[in-house]
Amino acid sequence: MQSESGGVLTMGEKIRVLLKEMTGVPGEFQVLPAGRIDMKGYGSATLDEAGATEIIAEFARRGLDMVIDYEHQTLKDSQAPAAGWIKALTWKGSDGLWAVVDWTRQASNYLANREYRYFSPVVLIEEASGRIVAMLNVALTNMPRIDNLKPLVAKWNLTGDGEPASQNKAKEIVMIEKLRKLLGLADDAGEDKVLEAATLAVNTAKEAGGKGEVVACREVLEALGAKENADREEVIRIVASLKTPGDVAVQLSHQVAELTRKIAEMNQQDLIALSLKEGKTSPEELDKWGRDLALKNPDQFKLIVLSRPAGSVIPVEGLRVLKDSDPGKMDDAQKSINAMMGIDEDTFKKYNQ
Known part of the structure; x- marks a missing residue:
């Protein structure tokens, strides 16, 4: 093999060419x-x-x-x-x-x-x-x-896209080590052995591609984390990423998302409880837009709601004028007001006879 500049390819360059040919x-x-x-x-x-x-x-x-x-x-x-x-x-x-x-x-x-x-x-x-x-x-x-x-898909560049030679060499070492593991080779396998095994894997994939045949030996499939009957495209996808298989990544992503959701809901509940306790919002306002804002944008909720003076908001929707015949009687709106103000039912009735 020769590089684009006409020189002999390094070991790392040969492997990159082989992997490029295999993955695409x-x-x-x-x-x-x-x-x-x-x-x-x-x-x-x-x-x-x-x-x-x-x-x-x-x-x-x-x-x-x-x-x-x-x-x-x-x-x-x-x-x-x-x-x-x-x-x-x-x-x-x-x-x-x-x-x-x-x-x-x-x-x-x-x-x-x-x-x-x-x-x-x-x-x-x-x-x-x-x-x-x-x-x-x-x-x-x-x-x-x-x-x-x-x-x-970048233009294939064997010079490492202009990176310093030291970085290219480091990448070659990492790539060789990954290939040893992927191909099931011993830790002390030399570069020639790695190249030979990689070439065999590429040729096997080419011969079996699209025919439903085995595309790699059992050891390689195990090293990749692939199923025993994995087809050519599945092996190519895993090798291309050189990372854990996609199903593991999906599971981890779901777990992180679920944890993020639970934390956001806990923060939402804390913000709502604090705003009600300090009389800075009302249940009606929360139902309209406050709960949603506290969940999706807690910083904006703090800026809009919690920056209000304490006791500045009193719910007005659902209020009605009480008749003289039912003093001390509470409707839902009055109960909400009493809860925000810390007034129990006995105290309310005492001063509303």
Whole structure:
């Protein structure tokens, strides 16, 4: 093998060529970067951890894979075949929001041939703050609106995309170690042995691809965490991500989303109880919009409701004029007022004879 510059390939470069030949398309990709995101024709928006958490929680709540279509056809009144399905979403801090994806055969071919290189997420942006708070779906496209977007399939570059030689060497060492584990080789297996085993895996996958035959030996499947009867596309997807299988990622994502939901509900209950105790809101106001705001945007609830003077809000809906014939009688509205003011039933009746 020779590099694009004409020189002999290093061991790491040979392995990268083999893995590229074997995988072709990514099993995981950065769907939204963290921080400021510039968009053509819109301006800019921001994705922070809170917004990503909302997106992941909604994804988990629905319990459905998120569609990746072609050219946003799902949003149009036309046939919209899927290019792939997002199985899990993960927040990686400064590295943004990532998606684990299962591509269709047609989309895999498009990506492998670089007929599609980019994608475009459909997001909802909070107008006041410019924060991204929801993601509806994703589309394959060659004209993304987001600037400086990482392509799904980059131009193959054996020089490491301009990174320092020390970083390239470190990546080679990590890749070789991962391959040892994936191929079931001993820890002291040399680079030549790793290359030989990787070549065999690639050739086996090529010969068996699409025929329903075994695509790798049992040891390799076990190392990948794949099922014993996994087909070629399943093995390719797992190798492409070089991470835990998607079903584990989905389970972890659901657990994180459930924990996030429970924490948000606990915070909501605390905020509501405090606001009622201090007389800064009413049950009627809470039913209209307060409960929802306390759950989805607790900071804004504190700013709007808890900043009010204590005892400044008295519920008015449902109040009625009591007749002289029923002094001391309480309706639901009066009971709410008494509860906020700390007045028990006996005290109320005593002074309303």
